[in-house]
Amino acid sequence: MEKYLVGGAVRDKLLGYPVRECDWVVVGETPESMIKQGFRAVGKDFPVFLHPDSHEEYALARTERKTAPGYKGFIIHADVDVTLKQDLKRRDLTINAIAMTPQGEIIDPYGGREDLDRRIFRHISPAFAEDPVRILRVARFAARYHHLGFKLALDTTELMRVMVDAGEVDHLVPERVWAELFKALKEPSPSAFFYTLMDCGVLEKIFPEIYNLFGVPQPPKYHPEIDTGVHSMMCLEQAALLSTKPEVRFAALVHDLGKALSPKDNLPHHYGHETKGMPVLEALCNRLRVPNAFKSLALHVMQYHTHCHKAGELKPSTLIDLLNTLGAFKQHNQLPEFLLACEADAKGRTGLENKPYPQAAYLLTAAKVAASVDTAALLNGNLQDAEIGEAIRRLRIQAIADMTKAEQQNNVN
Known part of the structure; x- marks a missing residue:
């Protein structure tokens, strides 16, 4: 069998990168x-x-001919007469x-x-221009190899x-856009995905x-970088440093969408952006068919990130209600x-990238303290539904109040 390792496996081998999967092209079969040789057809x-x-995966060498707009408008020719060079020429990047x-x-x-x-x-x-998905793929490669x-x-x-x-990109379907975005969110430099798309007008x-x-x-007092788009990209990069989870990175990316709706007369202030952005985020998630785990986290971060930043200033009742809302x-x-x-x-701001964020530890401690209250007497009593x-809420509020009081006494001592 005349076979050749192709694509990402060869590229990453030459870059010294770990090879994720091996794809082969077969010529003359x-x-x-x-x-007959025991392979199982899956294409x-x-x-x-x-x-x-x-x-x-082993694919027969093939050529493609554009017949209609979009990324599915192709006629595939796979036969024993297709050469390796012809197969390689149909690919996107050198x-x-x-x-x-x-x-x-x-x-x-x-x-x-x-x-x-x-x-x-x-x-x-020039055949690159026949498939709009290639724009998204190039942007994703930028996110992977920017560093x-x-x-x-x-x-x-x-x-x-x-x-x-x-108008080629008008034929991109939501599922494919989300699939590429999902992959880009898992790359080392996900902001490069968006900057690449911006550079080419997509x-x-x-x-x-x-x-x-x-x-x-x-x-500027709170955002030395000033530009909200730049801030969103910086947040995305900080999320990539803090977590490998694409859900976290997506939430950081979209948390300030409401700032685009702020009246020009109020700029640079953005009163109520936490709630103004929620319909925008809902529409984005519905359009791209974003999974619920991403959507629910992003909505919570959008609505309550300011609460989180001010966690130490919240009243015990507000803190308990916040934790309860967050599940x-x-x-x-x-x-x-x-x-x-x-x-x-908090860290996605110029000059504040390394500033500590004690609010996270405070909220985790508060959640642990509140969750540990003894509710047995309530459950075995005469209260209903x-x-x-x-009653549990009041117990938890009291637990937080006691925790806060104890911390204040320790600080005095």
Whole structure:
């Protein structure tokens, strides 16, 4: 079998990166011959097979011809006459069009290795413009390799702008946009995803809620970076440092969407932005079909991040109501994730990146103290339903009041 390792596996091998999965291209075979050799057919749109032992993907070499707008408007040609070079040419970037034989020989017809060394994302041919998903993929690669110094080639950026002007990105379906965003949120530098989309004119079209934050000023006293869009990107980067969970990173990214709605007469102040942004966030999540775990955390962070920043100033009753709203007293809750996103907000400001955030520890302690109150007498008494809930609330408020009093006495001593 004439087979070649291709795509991300070769790229990451040459970069010294861990290889996540191996994809192979097979030249000179047919679906029938693959099945006879024990491979299992799994491809829906083109011939892809799983190796009987390793379960790695083996795809027949193929070419593609554009027939309609969008990322599904292609006719696939996979036959024994398709060469490796033809298969590689249909790929998006030169760095993804390098092949390797099982013996380790590199086959690089489009200069991918040189672009790897120069840290450049460059399209292979004008056919790049036929698939709008490639814009999202390039932005995701920027998020993955930004820390290595990768940049977009100027002609690739210009081609992406042409695609936007031609309306290609209008054919992106919500599921695919979310799929690429989800992957980008898990990369080392997720803000590079959004900056790349902004550079080529896509951000305004597919993430208008994020785009609208750029150019919106904030009080320099609290936000030395001033620009709300820049602040959101800084929050996203801080979230990436604090947590590997994409839910935390998404919540940090979108927590200030309401600031784009602030009346110009009030700028740079943003009164009530915590609640003004909630319909915007709801619409964004519904449009992209964002999973509930992301949506619920993001809504909580948006509405209550200011409460979290002022945790030490909250009355015991307000603090208990906040913890209850966040579900902190349930067995499975997102309080740790909520606190991480709020910490990312506090640190996502110029010059404040390393400032401690004691509010997180304070709220965790308060939740633990409040959850540990003895409710046995209430549950075994004559109270019913809502009365029990209110009685438990009062016990928890008292526990927080006692905790606060004890801390104040310790500070005096």
